[in-house]
Amino acid sequence: MKPLLEKYMEKSTEAAPLAVFRIFFGVMMFFSIVRFWANGWISTLYIEPEFHFSYYGFEWVKPMGAFTYVLFAVCGLSAIAVSVGYKYRIAIVAFFLSFTYIELMDKTTYLNHYYFISCLAFLMIFLPAERYFSVDAKHNPEKASFYVPQWTIDTIKILLSMVYLYAGLAKLNSDWLLKAMPLKIWLPSKYDIPFLGDLLQQEWVHYAFSWGGAVYDLAIPFLLWNKRTRWFGFALVVVFHVLTRVLFPIGMFPFIMIVSALIFFNAGFHHKVLSFVSRMFRISKDIWDAEINTVKVTSSRSFQFYIIAGFLVFQLLFPWRYILYPGELFWTEEGYRFSWRVMLMEKAGYAQFKIRDGETGKQFLVNNSDFLNPFQEKQMSFQPDFIVEYAHFLGEHFSSQGHENLEVYVESYVALNGRLSRPYINPEVNLLEVEDTFAPKDWILPFNDTIKGL
Amino acid sequence: MTRKILILFAFIAVAYACSESDDTGSPGTNDSFDRSLMLVHWADNIIIPSYQDFVPATVNLRTSTTIFVDEPTSTSLNDLRQKWETAYLSFQNVSMFEIGPAEMVRFRDRMNTYPTNISEISQLIANGTYDFSLPSTNDAQGFPAMDYLLNGLGDDSETLAFYTTDTNAEANRNFLADLANAIHTLSENVLADWSSSFRDDFVNNDGSSASASVDKLTNDYIFYYEKALRAGKIGIPAGVFSNDPQPQTVEAMYAEDFSKALAMESLQATERFFKGQSFNGNQVGPSYEAYLDFLNTIKNGEDLGSLINSQFTKAKTELNELDDNFVNQIETDNSKMLEAYDELQRNVILLKVDMLQALSIDVDYVDSDGD
Numbered sequence: 001m002k003p004l005l006e007k008y009m010e011k012s013t014e015a016a017p018l019a020v021f022r023i024f025f026g027v028m029m030f031f032s033i034v035r036f037w038a039n040g041w042i043s044t045l046y047i048e049p050e051f052h053f054s055y056y057g058f059e060w061v062k063p064m065g066a067f068t069y070v071l072f073a074v075c076g077l078s079a080i081a082v083s084v085g086y087k088y089r090i091a092i093v094a095f096f097l098s099f100t101y102i103e104l105m106d107k108t109t110y111l112n113h114y115y116f117i118s119c120l121a122f123l124m125i126f127l128p129a130e131r132y133f134s135v136d137a138k139h140n141p142e143k144a145s146f147y148v149p150q151w152t153i154d155t156i157k158i159l160l161s162m163v164y165l166y167a168g169l170a171k172l173n174s175d176w177l178l179k180a181m182p183l184k185i186w187l188p189s190k191y192d193i194p195f196l197g198d199l200l201q202q203e204w205v206h207y208a209f210s211w212g213g214a215v216y217d218l219a220i221p222f223l224l225w226n227k228r229t230r231w232f233g234f235a236l237v238v239v240f241h242v243l244t245r246v247l248f249p250i251g252m253f254p255f256i257m258i259v260s261a262l263i264f265f266n267a268g269f270h271h272k273v274l275s276f277v278s279r280m281f282r283i284s285k286d287i288w289d290a291e292i293n294t295v296k297v298t299s300s301r302s303f304q305f306y307i308i309a310g311f312l313v314f315q316l317l318f319p320w321r322y323i324l325y326p327g328e329l330f331w332t333e334e335g336y337r338f339s340w341r342v343m344l345m346e347k348a349g350y351a352q353f354k355i356r357d358g359e360t361g362k363q364f365l366v367n368n369s370d371f372l373n374p375f376q377e378k379q380m381s382f383q384p385d386f387i388v389e390y391a392h393f394l395g396e397h398f399s400s401q402g403h404e405n406l407e408v409y410v411e412s413y414v415a416l417n418g419r420l421s422r423p424y425i426n427p428e429v430n431l432l433e434v435e436d437t438f439a440p441k442d443w444i445l446p447f448n449d450t451i452k453g454l
Numbered sequence: 455m456t457r458k459i460l461i462l463f464a465f466i467a468v469a470y471a472c473s474e475s476d477d478t479g480s481p482g483t484n485d486s487f488d489r490s491l492m493l494v495h496w497a498d499n500i501i502i503p504s505y506q507d508f509v510p511a512t513v514n515l516r517t518s519t520t521i522f523v524d525e526p527t528s529t530s531l532n533d534l535r536q537k538w539e540t541a542y543l544s545f546q547n548v549s550m551f552e553i554g555p556a557e558m559v560r561f562r563d564r565m566n567t568y569p570t571n572i573s574e575i576s577q578l579i580a581n582g583t584y585d586f587s588l589p590s591t592n593d594a595q596g597f598p599a600m601d602y603l604l605n606g607l608g609d610d611s612e613t614l615a616f617y618t619t620d621t622n623a624e625a626n627r628n629f630l631a632d633l634a635n636a637i638h639t640l641s642e643n644v645l646a647d648w649s650s651s652f653r654d655d656f657v658n659n660d661g662s663s664a665s666a667s668v669d670k671l672t673n674d675y676i677f678y679y680e681k682a683l684r685a686g687k688i689g690i691p692a693g694v695f696s697n698d699p700q701p702q703t704v705e706a707m708y709a710e711d712f713s714k715a716l717a718m719e720s721l722q723a724t725e726r727f728f729k730g731q732s733f734n735g736n737q738v739g740p741s742y743e744a745y746l747d748f749l750n751t752i753k754n755g756e757d758l759g760s761l762i763n764s765q766f767t768k769a770k771t772e773l774n775e776l777d778d779n780f781v782n783q784i785e786t787d788n789s790k791m792l793e794a795y796d797e798l799q800r801n802v803i804l805l806k807v808d809m810l811q812a813l814s815i816d817v818d819y820v821d822s823d824g825d
Contacts, residue, residue, distance in 0.1 A: 189814035191662060192661045192662050346814075348817070378816075378817055413803045413807055415808050419756075420808060
């Protein structure tokens with residue numbers, strides 16, 4: 001008798017869901033890039049700013065002037081290649097690298113959904129998504145297949161479930177559930193939305209949205225895995241994401257989540273989608289199907305499986321790293337990113353930097369808009385790692401101007417979820433003497449309040 | 455199945471259309487704060503009346519300049535100085551409304567870029583032709599340029615000589631007249647725009663997007679408070695942003711005893727706007743303060759409105775302590791200037807961080823996605 005794991009790895013299933021996922025993923029990514037480009041964001045976010053905030057360990061990833069456009073072009077074209085399944089392996093690797101590089105260029109633009117795309121793209125490098133209904137399959141019928149290992153589709157479902165579950169768990173805190181924060185701030189300002197505008201002024205609506213959102217996030221994976229509740233779950237996915245799209249400026253993300261959730265449906269559904277696509281593009285799916293010889297899939301204990309398993313275990317553990325830090329997570333943000341904490345906080349800050357000559361005691365204040373665009377300044381002013389990185393930049397800038405015995409201090413205030421703003425970074429600490437590391441940042445002043453929960 | 459998918463996509467398309475379209479719908483019922491009423495109050499009772507006070511002052515300024523240029527005497531000079539002061543004070547009440555027509559002509563830059571550039575002024579006079587709409591001439595026009603030409607040339611007889619016996623006397627007179635003319639024309643155009651079409655555009659743009667009137671004017675207001683008032687009038691001269699104090703950057707430095715009056719007028723204007731006080735009289739309408747109070751009934755948070763108000767009071771008290779001439783104050787006891795700066799600064803945080811958060815308005819919005 002085979003061990004359970006080996007048995008599971010040998011299980012195969014129809015390839016159609018993976019093909020549909022590949023097609024839609026590629027198309028969505030292509031349009032995301034086009035939209036980004038058309039909005040002029042390549043220039044405003046990556047080319048115009050004189051300074052860029054880097055991720056720890058990725059300081060070498062920087063925008064490349066006019067070549068940044070080439071990077072986006074590569075990203076967009078590889079998305080199309082992924083979609084049609086042309087030289088799939090090369091295309092998905094190119095997409096993963098270019099997209100991830102773009103995200104690493106400046107952490108000002110960090111969004112959970114960009115990280116989600118990078119994760120998905122990484123997964124897809126190791127998935128046989130080109131085996132069916134792709135240009136590659138058409139050119140190499142001997143490599144084409146109706147079937148793929150069951151686990152290859154399951155991994156996408158697992159990643160999606162993890163995103164929802166962790167987003168739901170993160171909402172189990174006293175600000176979200178007991179104070180309906182930050183929705184209580186965000187929703188009333190949407191008074192001009194048709195039909196909903198007046199409702200959004202009501203306190204009970206804020207609580208209903210908060211609790212509803214938490215229950216939704218926690219329940220969706222189960223509703224989608226379970227065959228009997230699948231359509232219901234999917235309807236909820238559509239309603240929820242469309243609502244968030246109406247209420248908040250969250251770009252393409254809702255559509256990406258809606259389309260991704262289709263992966264939970266069975267192969268019959270996906271064949272119908274493929275037939276529909278075939279009709280639209282006048283492809284004869286039957287002829288394509290007839291050319292495929294392979295019916296069985298043989299690969300079992302593949303190295304892909306172990307890479308993906310390792311990746312998923314990492315995903316499972318990484319969001320919990322915040323437990324290792326003292327202090328309130330929302331305040332210090334140590335371990336906040338890359339953990340599916342979506343729309344949890346309304347946080348704003350003000351950071352006034354002071355350049356001091358340690359010897360003479362002479363000092364002056366910095367005008368942040370000389371170096372940062374308003375978006376960068378806004379993000380910098382409430383995130384400690386941004387503040388220290390910017391302080392070091394200021395140190396280098398002013399020492400290159402001939403200032404000596406430099407010390408950089410910051411007077412900063414942060415307001416979190418409607419609390420009155422309070423001092424944030426210790427104004428007595430010379431920021432040139434501290435580094436941004438994974439060690440706890442003891443130069444962040446205490447929050448002096450508690451947010452209970454996960 | 456296909457039908458289901460079609461319905462789904464139709465639904466998504468509709469939602470997308472709804473969310474992309476700016477500012478349809480009306481604010482509606484009484485139980486929510488009505489931003490459009492606030493815009494009406496701002497436009498009709500504060501902004502337009504402020505301009506209606508300012509524009510006649512610029513008419514007087516132009517008239518007195520013409521009289522002076524026609525016949526430069528110490529009487530006409532003193533009359534002109536007085537008109538200049540009146541207009542400059544009145545300007546402090548409109549300067550924060552850098553939106554619409556004012557924004558288009560870069561009103562504040564052209565009216566009040568200081569310190570003025572003396573060599574640029576001499577250059578322009580020598581050239582005899584100049585285009586004040588060029589940004590390069592910002593620091594050679596407006597009230598600061600007139601300050602130099604009326605108060606910065608020495609004593610009265612030296613000043614009169616500049617316009618009478620100087621070899622360039624005629625060109626000097628023409629330049630002064632052109633300055634006053636430019637101030638008047640610009641102001642008149644802005645008011646005309648407000649009175650005709652822009653008032654309705656402003657009031658009707660009552661949505662919650664970044665391009666809606668409340669969001670834009672709020673950003674302009676805070677920008678004015680932070681950069682023009684706190685930094686420009688106090689911080690920069692006091693040397694907050696440099697190694698040493700910069701008394702040469704005081705507003706109206708040649709008039710010598712006028713800088714405090716200007717700063718106080720500006721501070722009071724921002725305070726009155728926060729409270730929603732009409733320009734004429736103390737009638738109060740919908741305002742930031744009222745809006746914060748309304749939101750507080752939902753939020754049960756700190757009473758931000760009264761915190762900001764009491765900070766305005768503290769700032770006024772500190773400002774009052776200062777010498778009428780900030781140059782004197784900086785040179786005798788700059789620490790008082792720094793104290794005034796600190797009190798002004800505290801409200802930057804309350805306005806920019808706390809108030810914007812409460813109103814859910816993005817600071818100087820850069821268009822991008824959130825998640």
